[in-house]
Amino acid sequence: QSVLTQPPSASGTPGQRVTISCSGSSFNIGSNYVYWYQQLPGTAPKPLIYRNNQRPSGVPDRFSGSKSGTSASLAISGLRSEDEADYYCAAWDDSLSGRVFGGGTKLTVL
Amino acid sequence: EVQLVESGGGLIQPGGSLRLSCAASGFTVSSNYMSWVRQAPGKGLEWVSVIYSGGTANYADSVKGRFTISRDNSKNTLNLQMNSLRAEDTAVYYCARMIPVSGYEDWGQGTLVTVSS
Numbered sequence: 001q002s003v004l005t006q007p008p009s010a011s012g013t014p015g016q017r018v019t020i021s022c023s024g025s026s027f028n029i030g031s032n033y034v035y036w037y038q039q040l041p042g043t044a045p046k047p048l049i050y051r052n053n054q055r056p057s058g059v060p061d062r063f064s065g066s067k068s069g070t071s072a073s074l075a076i077s078g079l080r081s082e083d084e085a086d087y088y089c090a091a092w093d094d095s096l097s098g099r100v101f102g103g104g105t106k107l108t109v110l
Numbered sequence: 111e112v113q114l115v116e117s118g119g120g121l122i123q124p125g126g127s128l129r130l131s132c133a134a135s136g137f138t139v140s141s142n143y144m145s146w147v148r149q150a151p152g153k154g155l156e157w158v159s160v161i162y163s164g165g166t167a168n169y170a171d172s173v174k175g176r177f178t179i180s181r182d183n184s185k186n187t188l189n190l191q192m193n194s195l196r197a198e199d200t201a202v203y204y205c206a207r208m209i210p211v212s213g214y215e216d217w218g219q220g221t222l223v224t225v226s227s
Contacts, residue, residue, distance in 0.1 A: 044219045
């Protein structure tokens, strides 16, 4: 069982806006930055969002991150078929002195 | 261009040892936070260890006392010495770097470790 909680699946149609939630505690999301990763089938995870809402160069602005209290969200607007992937959230956990990940959300583009 | 290339994975018997390496280019390993993250087949991501620019290291409870993270500054390489390997250590191991000031990250492509008799 993961320290950060994500829904196991999400779906949307092309052009739609979808959000993926990530719930934690005061020890992790509540007091540290949140990171998001995209993992396409058979490939390595790719950093998507860092420090809650920053996008690495090359990541489309269709992807955005936000954080409030002990929860965070990843929003994807203008959904495309190539967005079909697994998405993971992560944060440092002060009580565990380690990084924790969510269990991952499989996004399906219908 | 930043590159991280992992190597050293393979098939190893339970109780055995393996040393993973991550060759870095385009940046200096010792100036960044360097981590190992693993992913068991069909499972999610699991953080393994981090070594900070100052040299301090942290480990996940699942590997503490068995794995050792280190840097070879002369080769600009990150290493992970894995001892007393168990079947549950079977995973793809990724190395990653984080720029301390910005939090920006880069990840490698991973190397597969299979622990089986």
